[in-house]
Amino acid sequence: xxxxLELKNILSQGLLSFPLTDFDEQGNFNEKSYAARLEWLxxxxxxxxxxxxxxxxxxxxxxxxxxxxxxxxxxxxxxKVPILAGVGGPTRTxxxxxxxxxxxxxxxxxxxxxxxxxxxxxxxAAHVAEVCRSTRIGVVFYNRANSRLSAESLEKLADxxxxxxxxxxxxxxxxxxxxxxxxxxxxxxxxxxLPTAEVYAAAYKAIGIPVYSSxxxxxxxxxxxxxxxxxxxxxxxxxxxxxxxxxxxxxxxxNRKQGYAVSxxxxxxxxxxxxxGPVRTPLTDLEAEEVQALKALMDKVGGK
Numbered sequence: 001x002x003x004x005l006e007l008k009n010i011l012s013q014g015l016l017s018f019p020l021t022d023f024d025e026q027g028n029f030n031e032k033s034y035a036a037r038l039e040w041l042x043x044x045x046x047x048x049x050x051x052x053x054x055x056x057x058x059x060x061x062x063x064x065x066x067x068x069x070x071x072x073x074x075x076x077x078x079x080k081v082p083i084l085a086g087v088g089g090p091t092r093t094x095x096x097x098x099x100x101x102x103x104x105x106x107x108x109x110x111x112x113x114x115x116x117x118x119x120x121x122x123x124x125a126a127h128v129a130e131v132c133r134s135t136r137i138g139v140v141f142y143n144r145a146n147s148r149l150s151a152e153s154l155e156k157l158a159d160x161x162x163x164x165x166x167x168x169x170x171x172x173x174x175x176x177x178x179x180x181x182x183x184x185x186x187x188x189x190x191x192x193x194l195p196t197a198e199v200y201a202a203a204y205k206a207i208g209i210p211v212y213s214s215x216x217x218x219x220x221x222x223x224x225x226x227x228x229x230x231x232x233x234x235x236x237x238x239x240x241x242x243x244x245x246x247x248x249x250x251x252x253x254x255n256r257k258q259g260y261a262v263s264x265x266x267x268x269x270x271x272x273x274x275x276x277g278p279v280r281t282p283l284t285d286l287e288a289e290e291v292q293a294l295k296a297l298m299d300k301v302g303g304k
Contacts, residue, residue: 002108004136010082011047011140011189012189015045015046016047016191017041017213019037019055020055020276022037023277027277027278029068029069030277034076041221044225048107049077049083049084050084051086052066053110055215056086057280066097083105085104085110086109088115089114098111098131099135107138108138110142111139113144119147121150124149128164129161132161132163135163138163138166139165140165140167140168140189141154141166142168143170154180154188165188167188169192170193170194172194177207181209196254196261198212198216202231205231216250218265219265220298245301246301259283263283263284267290268294271294
């Protein structure tokens, strides 16, 4: 079992990613394809992978499927890459998922938003506290959408729950991010978690958050690693070229419809020769012409 402190240290350096969840053409979980995906990605050197995360379509996954997905991820990643399990939804659902992930050998938890409705900060903090109390493994809070916490709330939670070891930001509001970073210091590991995080990576690095999770790693893993390494060594010419030639045009496609942040990654994986099947409703797959536009972008930068 990886201790929360060990997990914190693992997540404090290197590139992270969140594998797609594989479905067959009938929309059922495809265990064999999913295991092959993790085995394909593992050698590229991501510090950790988030199984059943947002891009893994956590909120379309049923209870029975969840166990199979996390079990497969843990087995495929054994000795190769640490696995954090996505958990989310109502508090009791998140607790059940966290406990199941721990039982199956996951190294940590990524606590995604509760979604359904807005809630007070006190209520969100209580939700986080209950999940932290339910498990011994490390928990990373995903600050996103309608699930956000202030520096003051996070400090209280960290005081009460030593296994709360990470903060992943999917909002992109710099002022509260700086406040959280200054108040919590090295008590947390801090992760950039905005969709297509490469576009924001330089700004986050400037405020002391060099680690982020990459969606593009799902279909161009070497390119994603090369970008991360170039950013780390300050190779502005390389990162600027990729942003201009790939990431900004990629965003033009991704931003055409709500939910395309997941759909475009599944399209990219299919083009890369590692198809993960269709997205589940209420998400929709890319249109044919959008897939061709993505292929042209991947070809332009020698996507691999």
